[in-house]
Amino acid sequence: MTPDEHGEPASEGWDETTGDGHRGPAAEEWSGPAIEDHGGTAAEALSIAVSAGVPALLWGSPGTGKTSAVLSLAESLNWPIEVVIGSIREPSDFAGLPVIADGTMRLAPPAWAQRLATAGHGLLxxxxxxxxxxxxxxxxxxxxxxxxxxxxxxxxxVRIVAAANPPEEAADGWDLAAPLANRLVHLDWPVDGRRIARGLAIGFPRPPLSGFERPASPEEVARARAVVAAFLEVRPTLAIQVPSGDAAGKGWPSPRSWEAAARLLAACRSAAASSEVLAVLVAGAVGEGAALEFLSWLERLDLPDPMAVLADPDAFELPRRGDRAFAVLTSVVAVAVADGSGDLWDAAWRVIAKAARTAPDVATLAARALAQHRPPGARLPMALLELTPILRAAGLLHE
Structure with a gap:
């Protein structure tokens, strides 16, 4: 599906009096500061985050082209966009205004939300x-x-993007609250004077759309979740680390942000994004410290393709390293569950049965997850006979 198949554009125009912008398809040319850094990393990271459905926050000084970048992305996708400026808004502009209709009180949404709901897609x-x-x-x-x-x-x-100036550079600025910060992937928006010079001379580049051209499949997302789970099995203290002080307003590790990191990992792999783009996105989700540990661990992981493992379970050899063994088995289970077919479900049991001979503890965890997702009509596999002792120990079988 190409980006311009998502639907009709919203009504055109710009309402400067209210601070709401609603834009339709792209104008013929985009003018404004360059939206890419030295290698287009920030622009590509933004595009991939939007394609993955992970809300993104662009940090940068005033006048560096953050708004132009988001408008250009919407134009390139042929998506409607609604611009809502937080500094001139009241809480009721997001919580809704109470109105009485037919004797019932309801919270009426503002016009910008109604336009996005009517379009069925777009950028907020x-x-x-x-x-x-x-x-x-x-x-x-x-x-x-x-x-x-x-x-x-x-x-x-409807995908969500935000932009902000650092509090010290914003007029009457406020620090970002930690709960809100944890729901966003934070991207620093750099400025390259040479790219601005080239853009002024020959025109500014359009944002890359690789994440939309090659979106991650459910199986790829499941594999990425399994990889993140394997890392947190090794480093459980990084599952959540609530920050304090200035760090509270940026990305920090929590179950929610690790979930976002998994979706971003899957999107980067599907789009064949560079390691720099992946690093920017993961750090933006879980913070630089946790991201550094995760990416270093990921670089040394070297996992086999779970589809190849499922295609030939008898040839599978379980890695000796505990974290790799956990990652392989959880990836195999995740792919089999996402596929939903009886054949892959049966093949996954054969993989687990073979793994149980050398790593029964890890196999038990994988068996527990796989047993909870039996496809309709699937027969009990013969591999279960070999797994009976560990299934009984895990409480999945009764005498």
Whole structure:
């Protein structure tokens, strides 16, 4: 599916009096500061985050082209976009205005939310996030987390991007609250003077759309989740680390942000993104310290393709290293469950049975997950006979 198949554009125009922008298809040319850094890393990271459905926050000084970048991305995708400026908003602009209709009170959504719901897809751009007072940030939190404005739920194909100046550079700036920060992938927006010079001379580049051209499949997302799970099995203290001080307003590790990191990992792999783009996205989700450990561990992991393992379970050899063994088995189970077919479910049991001979503890965890997702009509595999002792020990079989 190409990006311009998502639907009709929203009505065109720009409402400078209210701070809401609603834009339709692209203008013929985009003008503004360059939206890519030295290698296009920030621009590609933004595109991949949007394609993966992970809300992104662009950090940069005023006038560096953050808004132009988001508008250009929407134009390239032929998506409608709504620009909502936090500094001139009230909490009710996100929580909804109470109205009485037919004797019942409801929370009426604002016009920008109704336009996005009608279009069924598009970009919601929350600009000047750090100039919004804490009460407005708290109201925005529900929009980012629950995708709900008043009593209206935004469609799943509406993606959220925000932009902010560092509090010290923003007029009447406020630090970003840690709960809101944890729901966003944070991307620093660099400025390269040479690229700006070239853009002024010959035109600024369009944002890359590799994440939309090659979106991650459910199987790829399942594999990425299994890899992240294997890392947290090794480093459980990194599952959650609530920050304090200035670090609270950026990415930090939590179950929610690790889930986002898994989706971004799958999107990067599917789009064949560079290691630099992956590093920027993972660090933006879970923070630099946790990202450094994860990426270093990932580089040394060298896992076999779980589809190749499922295609020939008898040839599978379980890695001796515990974290690799865990990652392989959880990836195999994740792919089999995502596929939903009886054949792969049966093949996964054969892999687990072979693994149980040398690593029964790891095999037990994989068996527990696989047993909970039996496809309709699938017969019990013969491999279960070999697994009877560990299944009984795990409480999955009774005398």
């Amino acid at each position: 751009f929350l600009d000047e996030l750090t100039t919004a007072p804490p009460a407005v940030q708290a109201a925005m939190l529900r929009v980012v987390l629950e995708r709900t404005v008043g009593d209206l739920r935004l469609p799943d194909k």
